Amino acid sequence: MNKEYILVTGAAGFVGSAVANRLNSLGFNTITIDNLSTGEKEVIPSETLFIEGNLGEQNTINKLNDYTISAIFHIAGQSSGEISFENPSYDLQSNTESTLLLLKFAQENKIKHFIYASTMSVYGNQSVLPVVETTNPNPSSFYACGKLASENYLKIYTTLGINVVCLRLFNIYGPGQNMKNLKQGMLSIYLAQALNDSKIVVKGSVDRFRDFVYIDDVVEAFLKAYKYSETNSFGTFNICTNKPRYVYELLDNIKKNCDNLIDIEIIDGTPGDQFGIFGSNWKAKNELKWEPKVDFDEGVQKMISWAKNNI
């Protein structure tokens, strides 16, 4: 019998590499496609088969025809709201066309499970917080539009025999985050600036707030989503901690844990940036049986210790 693989797209990146690593450690065979646009080849777990290519192009997807694939974790994507304004077409191709091409491939190959890395950005600015999965989406960036469109395409494909879980991931942080990409990842950006330049440039108010979730907890959410898709045809879940963390808290935490003196400069915000958001994880707790385990202060300390040795 042919060897079966789980396709984890984007395993050269922060989340994809962590998910592939965990699946490998559980005994699954994994294969990835990545175009190395923000990811790095060295980050791909050594046991994971690697195909280089752009998932928004059919000829890349065709390369999967040589393999038997039992599930798709679609994690690759252009993950910066800021870049989606600089290059909306690339964002659409990377995040939405890639999803459509993979869905067609899944349908043709009778692949039953499709787990999607969506985002809290689909909510945009909301007056009632925390956001719940039934909150009306209000995307304020092209990035968020593309992710929401993907969620809708995915939902339609459930009628064509694919079980789908959309994880609306909030701000993920932790060891392994890309410290060179200064357009994605609030904590990693501030930390990279603090360690490299002793100066943090904050784009927007320090009163903005986010819901930070630790990478190990996010990996666990992907595993729970996979299990959920065995018996459910569709689910959308907030992957978050229920707690707002303010930019000024983050800055204090970094200053406290770094040895150098750090200047702070506040400049204008980026287009489409949400002012403040946090989510309810009630549905994930009840239906996915997932809840975050890592406390914020402990997580930030782990991230900072790791970053000091990996900058």
Ligand SMILES: NC(=O)c1ccc[n+]([C@@H]2O[C@H](COP(=O)([O-])OP(=O)(O)OC[C@H]3O[C@@H](n4cnc5c(N)ncnc54)[C@H](O)[C@@H]3O)[C@@H](O)[C@H]2O)c1
């Ligand atoms: N990190 C977060 O806080 C966060 C929050 C919400 C949602 N997400 C989503 O989770 C996913 C992973 O995010 P991440 O933080 O690991 O980002 P990342 O940039 O570290 O990883 C993304 C990976 O996808 C690859 N990639 C991008 N476009 C591609 C394309 N067209 N074809 C093939 N490969 C492509 C990149 O090279 C990279 O290796 C993304 O889809 C992102 O939108 C992340």
